[in-house]
Amino acid sequence: MYQNRKLYEKYITQEQVELIHEYSLKILEEVGIAIENDYALEVFKKHGASVEGQVVRIPRNVVMEAIANVPGEFTVHGLEKSVTIGEKYDPVNTGPSVPTMIQDFKNGGSYRDSMLPDVVNYYKLQETSPVVNIAMNSCTDTPDLDKSADDYFTPQLALSLKSVTKPIYQVHCVNTENYKKTDLIQANRNVLNFQKQFYDEWDKYVSLTNCCVLSPLAIGADVAAALIGCALENQPVIPISCSMTNLTSPPSLAGTITHDNATLLSAITLVQLIQPGLGCIYGTVTTPTDMRTIQLAIGSPESYLMMMGSIAMARFYGFPVRSGVGGSNSFDLDYQAGVDAFMMLEPGFMGKTDFMLNSVGSYGTYNLGSPEKMVLDEQTILYQKRINEGLNVTAETIMFDNIKEIGPRGSYLQGRTPKIYRKEHFLPLLFNRDGGKPGALMESKGTLIERASKEVEKRYEAYKAPDLTNRQKELLNTYLPEGYKF
Amino acid sequence: MYQNRKLYEKYITQEQVELIHEYSLKILEEVGIAIENDYALEVFKKHGASVEGQVVRIPRNVVMEAIANVPGEFTVHGLEKSVTIGEKYDPVNTGPSVPTMIQDFKNGGSYRDSMLPDVVNYYKLQETSPVVNIAMNSCTDTPDLDKSADDYFTPQLALSLKSVTKPIYQVHCVNTENYKKTDLIQANRNVLNFQKQFYDEWDKYVSLTNCCVLSPLAIGADVAAALIGCALENQPVIPISCSMTNLTSPPSLAGTITHDNATLLSAITLVQLIQPGLGCIYGTVTTPTDMRTIQLAIGSPESYLMMMGSIAMARFYGFPVRSGVGGSNSFDLDYQAGVDAFMMLEPGFMGKTDFMLNSVGSYGTYNLGSPEKMVLDEQTILYQKRINEGLNVTAETIMFDNIKEIGPRGSYLQGRTPKIYRKEHFLPLLFNRDGGKPGALMESKGTLIERASKEVEKRYEAYKAPDLTNRQKELLNTYLPEGYKF
Numbered sequence: 001m002y003q004n005r006k007l008y009e010k011y012i013t014q015e016q017v018e019l020i021h022e023y024s025l026k027i028l029e030e031v032g033i034a035i036e037n038d039y040a041l042e043v044f045k046k047h048g049a050s051v052e053g054q055v056v057r058i059p060r061n062v063v064m065e066a067i068a069n070v071p072g073e074f075t076v077h078g079l080e081k082s083v084t085i086g087e088k089y090d091p092v093n094t095g096p097s098v099p100t101m102i103q104d105f106k107n108g109g110s111y112r113d114s115m116l117p118d119v120v121n122y123y124k125l126q127e128t129s130p131v132v133n134i135a136m137n138s139c140t141d142t143p144d145l146d147k148s149a150d151d152y153f154t155p156q157l158a159l160s161l162k163s164v165t166k167p168i169y170q171v172h173c174v175n176t177e178n179y180k181k182t183d184l185i186q187a188n189r190n191v192l193n194f195q196k197q198f199y200d201e202w203d204k205y206v207s208l209t210n211c212c213v214l215s216p217l218a219i220g221a222d223v224a225a226a227l228i229g230c231a232l233e234n235q236p237v238i239p240i241s242c243s244m245t246n247l248t249s250p251p252s253l254a255g256t257i258t259h260d261n262a263t264l265l266s267a268i269t270l271v272q273l274i275q276p277g278l279g280c281i282y283g284t285v286t287t288p289t290d291m292r293t294i295q296l297a298i299g300s301p302e303s304y305l306m307m308m309g310s311i312a313m314a315r316f317y318g319f320p321v322r323s324g325v326g327g328s329n330s331f332d333l334d335y336q337a338g339v340d341a342f343m344m345l346e347p348g349f350m351g352k353t354d355f356m357l358n359s360v361g362s363y364g365t366y367n368l369g370s371p372e373k374m375v376l377d378e379q380t381i382l383y384q385k386r387i388n389e390g391l392n393v394t395a396e397t398i399m400f401d402n403i404k405e406i407g408p409r410g411s412y413l414q415g416r417t418p419k420i421y422r423k424e425h426f427l428p429l430l431f432n433r434d435g436g437k438p439g440a441l442m443e444s445k446g447t448l449i450e451r452a453s454k455e456v457e458k459r460y461e462a463y464k465a466p467d468l469t470n471r472q473k474e475l476l477n478t479y480l481p482e483g484y485k486f
Numbered sequence: 487m488y489q490n491r492k493l494y495e496k497y498i499t500q501e502q503v504e505l506i507h508e509y510s511l512k513i514l515e516e517v518g519i520a521i522e523n524d525y526a527l528e529v530f531k532k533h534g535a536s537v538e539g540q541v542v543r544i545p546r547n548v549v550m551e552a553i554a555n556v557p558g559e560f561t562v563h564g565l566e567k568s569v570t571i572g573e574k575y576d577p578v579n580t581g582p583s584v585p586t587m588i589q590d591f592k593n594g595g596s597y598r599d600s601m602l603p604d605v606v607n608y609y610k611l612q613e614t615s616p617v618v619n620i621a622m623n624s625c626t627d628t629p630d631l632d633k634s635a636d637d638y639f640t641p642q643l644a645l646s647l648k649s650v651t652k653p654i655y656q657v658h659c660v661n662t663e664n665y666k667k668t669d670l671i672q673a674n675r676n677v678l679n680f681q682k683q684f685y686d687e688w689d690k691y692v693s694l695t696n697c698c699v700l701s702p703l704a705i706g707a708d709v710a711a712a713l714i715g716c717a718l719e720n721q722p723v724i725p726i727s728c729s730m731t732n733l734t735s736p737p738s739l740a741g742t743i744t745h746d747n748a749t750l751l752s753a754i755t756l757v758q759l760i761q762p763g764l765g766c767i768y769g770t771v772t773t774p775t776d777m778r779t780i781q782l783a784i785g786s787p788e789s790y791l792m793m794m795g796s797i798a799m800a801r802f803y804g805f806p807v808r809s810g811v812g813g814s815n816s817f818d819l820d821y822q823a824g825v826d827a828f829m830m831l832e833p834g835f836m837g838k839t840d841f842m843l844n845s846v847g848s849y850g851t852y853n854l855g856s857p858e859k860m861v862l863d864e865q866t867i868l869y870q871k872r873i874n875e876g877l878n879v880t881a882e883t884i885m886f887d888n889i890k891e892i893g894p895r896g897s898y899l900q901g902r903t904p905k906i907y908r909k910e911h912f913l914p915l916l917f918n919r920d921g922g923k924p925g926a927l928m929e930s931k932g933t934l935i936e937r938a939s940k941e942v943e944k945r946y947e948a949y950k951a952p953d954l955t956n957r958q959k960e961l962l963n964t965y966l967p968e969g970y971k972f
Contacts (some may be wrong), residue, residue: 005496016879021882034894042777055894101924111925116892154947158762208530217894247899250892251907253877255885288911290768290919291903301872302911309877329917333926334934335859337919339866366925373821380825385789387829391795393502398509399741406736408520408541408703411624413733417762417777421737425774425788431774431815431822433783439597 002090004352004389008308014025017316020258020309025060027417029260032057033145033217035270038226039185043273050378063265066272071320073354074206074236074279076134078167079466083133085320085354090133092354093381094169095126097138099369100171103333105453111368115144116481121260123163124463125456131381132360134208135164139172146481153178154194155185158479161198162486165466168195169210171357173226184222187227191394196233198475205279209234213263215241215248219270222442226353233270236279238322238355239267244289244296253288253302257309257421260284268319277377281355282314283322298327298339298365307347322355324348326377328363333373333449337363341380349384375459379428386426487875488576488967490838494801503802506744506795511788513748518543521756525671525712527952529759542752549751554760559840560722560765562620562691564653565952570838571806576619578653578840578865581612582847583624583810585855589819591939597854601630602967605642608847611860611948613913620694623727626659626950632967634713639673641682644965647684651952654681656695657843658955660710670708671790682719684961691765693721696843699749699778699861701727705756717757722765724808725753730775730782739774739788743795748768749815754805760913767841769801769808779922784813785826785853793833808841810834812863814849819859819935823849827866833968852950859940861945865914872912917939932943 032055035041045051047056047066073086083092086130086294102114111331119142126135137160139153153174160168170191179187192207199206211227241260244250249256259383271278288302289295300417308321314321324347340363348356358366359381361374373453389394397420404411427433434441441452445451469478471486480486487941518541521527531537533552535544546740559572569578588600605628612621625639632638646654656677665673678693685692697713700706705713716723727746730736735742750768757764774788784787793809800807810833814826826849832950834842844852845867847860883906892898913919916937920927931937953961959972966972 010491023886023898027889031890079557153701165736216892216896237574246907250885251884251904251911252883254879254883258884258891293920295919295921301869329919330917331927332933333821335819335824335862336934338821339828342825342828365921368924376821377923379736383787384814387790389495393740397738398737398744399738400509402736403745404517406702410702418737422734422737432817433781433815434779436783438854441817447818448822
């Protein structure tokens with residue numbers, strides 16, 4: 001059990017949560033949501049919503065009845081491991097979406113496009129990670145991937161199924177570029193059935209799909225199809241908002257939280273109308289816009305605050321919630337990347353959420369990554385998990401007898417290290433804890449990034465490929481990219 | 487007014503606070519505190535404490551009556567500026583103690599001893615800082631300081647008085663090395679009188695002195711003399727604990743908090759018995775010991791938690807409280823330095839405390855610093871201050887009419903940037919917020935440290951020396967080091 005310290009209570013009151021809720025319903029009733037999919041529009045119409053062009057206006061009772069079916073927790077199965085997502089469990093973490101660019105510390109920290117070997121390395125690191133418990137299949141469409149086929153989505157998914165025993169998270173939906181064989185709803189169903197077939201599991205959840213809604217107040221064609229495909233195949237989804245203040249959402253933080261809440265409620269309502277009781281996570285990684293550059297500001301106090309507000313909303317509805325991210329706007333693995341990682345992971349681990357995407361390894365405004373940042377972010381996460389464990393203050397742990405025995409000016413350093421020390425102290429990897437002259441330390445230990453690079457190599461060596469059956473290997477071989485087949 | 491969000495309430499309960507309080511009084515009554523000063527022992531004896539050798543055992547009523555006199559807030563005056571320290575005010579921040587070593591980014595980030603020109607530069611940065619409101623006179627005894635005189639403390643103090651208009655904080659006490667002219671209590675009185683004379687202020691607080699107690703359960707000779715000297719001169723003090731778990735304090739976090747609380751209460755009791763109502767701040771920057779290296783772990787989850795516990799104790803007594811530090815164990819200005827800064831400043835700004843030492847610029851386990859880290863830590867602090875401002879959720883800030891007007895798929899980017907955006911968004915210096923290819927960004931913007939170096943130069947240029955009277959200049963000239971006189 002992971003303690004929910006409800007840090008968000010320090011930033012938003014119950015009355016404010018209810019006010020946001022009321023205005024969200026008012027938006028859904030009076031303003032509406034644009035949904036780029038006829039099937040979705042039909043579903044809403046059938047349940048009593050008004051549809052005008054692509055804009056759906058949803059009565060409050062339709063929303064409230066539909067969302068009442070969202071389960072408080074659910075389990076996603078992988079090859080050997082499964083994860084349960086819900087308030088009382090450890091936050092479930094994914095690794096990073098393989099970024100389009102890699103900062104290559106084997107080449108002095110220069111930048112280059114990521115390639116399929118990087119994709120495989122990312123799976124190795126996720127599989128061996130002490131904090132990642134669901135692996136990200138990110139379908140980055142790297143330059144070395146053969147894109148001549150009608151379907152170059154499934155080959156990338158096959159590569160993830162080949163590489164990890166942990167459950168799989170789909171961050172990029174099937175779209176009309178990477179899956180041309182059929183319409184998008186059917187494409188999503190095909191992909192999910194491929195996973196069911198691989199695991200030979202037909203009634204359990206074997207996939208979890210990221211469904212990024214469109215701000216303001218819309219659900220795009222790709223994502224609507226993903227939501228519907230998942231609902232029809234009875235596989236769970238994470239509708240997620242990634243608004244930008246004063247650009248795709250209101251200029252105020254409260255307005256943005258409310259806007260996001262309305263949009264997310266519409267997506268959750270849609271899947272619940274199709275498949276009542278479907279596993280759903282309420283997600284947000286909304287950021288402010290930095291108006292000097294018109295860029296999303298991933299590492300920002302405003303994002304921290306909006307995440308806290310959104311977590312409170314999800315808890316109000318009783319939904320599992322996704323937020324918190326180990327990202328940064330920095331284009332270098334530097335002090336800013338550290339500050340941003342700690343700040344943006346905090347809503348996840350101390351806030352607390354149930355699911356986190358990109359919890360390790362991402363920077364450069366989601367476009368850049370490095371294996372080194374992955375292993376460093378893991379340490380930051382272990383710090384936050386230790387903080388969340390909290391203080392244990394009892395008559396016993398105060399240790400009065402010990403204090404009396406040692407007395408003034410005595411030394412506590414005696415004999416074996418006490419059990420309570422070992423229980424209460426987390427000792428990090430990689431981060432320096434040595435003392436002495438900094439020049440000598442630099443000489444003997446190297447830079448933090450050099451230490452991280454060594455750890456990455458150790459992890460590649462420790463990685464073991466999953467033990468697959470011949471049936472599974474054959475199935476994957478149908479799709480795996482050339483050079484990556486069994 | 488700075489909002490106290492009482493984040494510590496998420497980590498410790500009122501019952502636990504009371505338990506620590508009870509055991510602390512039991513320690514003071516049954517175990518006692520060693521105090522290396524006869525004057526202090528006499529004071530305690532006179533008020534009914536039992537004294538055995540240097541160990542004082544203090545009855546609970548003596549403690550409770552004495553500490554009841556601690557004022558909830560007080561003001562310290564400088565040349566042109568003053569600061570008020572207390573729960574309802576902004577956390578008051580000092581700059582760093584000038585470290586013994588500088589990471590010199592003009593020389594590729596190599597390390598060297600700090601010198602008097604560095605001391606002056608640190609004053610310039612503190613004087614021009616948007617977050618530092620009390621300047622640290624750190625008396626680092628740099629290698630280029632003339633140490634042949636009987637008193638080489640006052641020359642360093644004179645240099646700080648020459649350099650800043652902000653009030654002065656004394657981090658290093660007078661000791662038998664740097665002040666040989668007289669006994670230590672009188673030495674402290676002389677130094678404080680020098681400051682009174684400089685400001686020509688005889689009834690106000692014109693100094694604030696760091697008084698580091700000795701763990702376990704002791705007050706060393708230098709610090710006892712400082713406490714007594716300040717009390718006799720009616721100048722405020724910060725008794726501060728810097729214990730190390732399993733070395734100078736119990737192996738448990740709860741035991742360490744209790745140990746520290748008892749020791750701090752003894753120091754506060756001492757000054758209140760001498761000067762009832764004296765301004766006092768309850769301070770702690772206690773850390774865990776990393777038993778692998780037997781080093782203090784400044785950047786650590788356990789330190790975060792113990793700080794939260796100690797803040798709760800100070801609030802229980804109604805004392806102003808010092809905690810939170812922008813420090814790190816890292817010997818490089820890197821990702822770890824960023825993570826540690828954010829983590830260790832959080833108890834200060836979001837915890838919340840009233841006073842912070844070393845809030846910017848410190849790393850390398852307090853032995854290392856750089857001007858570049860000072861300006862970067864300032865940004866981290868401004869992030870935390872923004873977070874602490876919180877969310878403003880009202881019917882007005884939800885902006886329903888705006889959401890309705892823009893509607894689905896519209897753009898909020900219209901005309902002038904709205905007032906509410908400008909009010910709610912903090913835009914950082916130095917931290918990257920630009921988008922685009924990382925290689926191009928690195929080329930056009932340089933590394934974070936390069937940007938910080940430029941900012942440092944700007945700040946040196948913006949610095950203006952204080953406007954002093956001839957009387958003040960003459961007074962300082964009696965003491966200022968050669969080469970630094972008017």
